[in-house]
Amino acid sequence: MAAAASPSSMESAPRIMRLVAECSRSRARAGELRLPHGPVATPVFMPVGTQATMKGITAEQLDALGCRICLGNTYHLGLRPGPELIQKAHGLHGFMNWPHNLLTDSGGFQMVSLVSLSEVTEEGVRFRSPYDGEETLLSPERSVEIQNALGSDIIMQLDDVVSSTVTGPRVEEAMFRSIRWLDRCIAAHRRPDQQNLFAIIQGGLDAHLRATCLEAWLAKWCHVRTRDPRQQTPGHREAEQMTKRDVPGFAIGGLSGGESKNQFWRMVALSTARLPRDKPRYLMGVGYATDLVVCVALGCDMFDCVFPTRTARFGSALVPTGNLQLKKKQYEKDFRPIDPECACPTCQTHSRAFLHVLLHSDNTAALHHLTVHNIAYQLQLMSAVRASIVEKRFPDFVRHFMGTMYGDPTLCPTWATEALASVGITLA
């Protein structure tokens, strides 16, 4: 485990990822994360429980679905109920009574996406609380302080978030600032033994910038490969003299915004090509089924997205062929379950016709049925992906998945076909 940082000591971050299998064609990996609140099989989809709740389903229901890690939002929780209260409640785990793992983001993304009057400086992000109008500064130090109080198993650095549709010098500024902010986050982190701080790779859609970002980190934070002095080259020993800071995992940020899918996958591929093999790669904000499968092929291990839970509350159920808009009249007399292959409680008990009726009433139970199903869909998908990697048939799995989703491999979106081809998986 990493000890507290001191300038001239050698620190290496804990190795939290164990690789169990790797696809021999693509970059897909199956693994296991060792986290303070239990192991997590990867690839993993993490549902988003923004304000210390998974939107209408209980902790017990979420546990019963097999979820072992989910997200909380630092921005929201930092404002309500606030870190002091959560700390009194024995951290976010205690407050929401969630026995498994939690990942909190830094608040950076919400700062930019939700708060129109926010101002970014080297110091941090200054904004006005939407609830009481008070002005606050979210700095790297403050973000880590809040996340330390929340006690989540994985915490994210505060990064300078720029929309993926922005171009020009602002992107470069944000990228370098994010690296400086990572340093400040590491320095401020009071609980490195209990909480794993992940770095976030930025650089927008500019391949050069992203590569620069990755290089900067990899140069700065080399792995300590061996402790045996006889095996060290002079250059390597020199590296040991440097202050080394290491992180247990990396996130690929700044994507899944308004950028084209074509640019999106190339940035993901570029990142995974350069990131260390033995550390988890967390692709932030990715959640559509096709995107998940493609990005697993490109070498990502962890994903989060509000999409499945949000779309549930609009009456949309996720299925292997896409989605069912259950409020529509065509489901009025459809007495089949959402998905006959699905093992979730909703599909075991209820029909599309009943859900159609319930969705047109004011009983919130309708939303909960779909939330349960959509989370189950995502988790079952990741499970199936993982099994196929372990059983050395991932490329076949991908072909079958795309065939089911699009009817015919040739109808698969071009970007996905190209992305898969780039890692050796052909669909035809």
Place this chain on the structure above:
Amino acid sequence: MKLSLTKTGSAPHLTPHTLHNIHKVPAMAQLTLSSLAEHHEVLAEYKEGVGKFIGMPESLLYCSLHDPVSPCPAGYVTNKSVSVWGVGGRVEMTVSKFMAIQQALQPDWFQCLSDGEASCAEATSIKRARKSVDRSLLFLDNCLRLQEESEALQRSTIIGVIEGGDVMEERLRSARETAKRPVGGFLLDGFQGDPMTLETRLHLLSSVTAELPEDKPRLICSVSRPDEVLECIERGVDLFESFFPYQVTERGCALTFSFDYQPNPEETLLQQNGTQEEIKYVHQTKKIKTTGCNQEMTSFEINLKEKKYQGDFEPLVRGCSCYCCQNHTRAYIHHLLVTNELLAGVLLMMHNFEHYFGFFHSIREALKNDRLAQLKELIRRQAS
């Protein structure tokens, strides 16, 4: 003794999973025609009955006409039809349409089509009261006739409806005449009202139940508050709707009243120190509207939105065995309410149902052990 509430065939906020977390859920659930009538074509095509359709094949089901929580507009009952209101608007039902719908639903019990517009809530003219009784008896006879001819409805029980407004003569007539028919039980309709008329209504109720056979269940609608329930039980009522815990949930409150009439002396001291304090802070409610979720808070509950619960890490009710109290704190519920999260409704519904069903359990125990007076006194103290 009580009917589990459903809204459009599902417990409010709850899926079967979370409903199963609740202890002592009644064996019989209430469905409302107002939420299901417009779907009768779907149910007819489904063929297997509403119980299976809503995912409650094991539950006994009682189908009432109206939703106890949502008021329905007056003036729509005719000599030939009664109307209910669903999400799609008004559904007008003649006797034959009503029975066709019941045929599609196949509930275990159902309230017969009835004219419920002459209630005790406002003074009724004798003429109107008489009409409500006449119409309801006519509907009943026609429904019974149709039931005889229906294969699908042989296993369903028709519940006769006692009408008559606040006119004693008509109430007695309704009771005697309905009792002559081969109904499976009786629904005492239109006995809800404000505290001003309570004495009269209770007197009316006693007189009515005295006319009814002992061996058939007596249901009452629109009465769900703990104190009112006990008054009605004393006057011969057996079954109640469970909408009170739902209303409490919708206003972000949790039931905390004690129904432990035979307490452990030590526990009493602890509980009392808790509950007494809370009763002091709560607004006294003087006026109670008869229907709708805009009812004011009662002294049987606490309001989790209040700032004082922000840092309260106690369960809603100490010693409560419900999922919410076993797993969560007042502070957490407060947070969920403040942030408008859906889980607030789920957890509060689980607690409020469990608490309420526990109350009914204690009623049954008290009746068995002849201690109803003690329970009534305990509830009365908390009702002020």
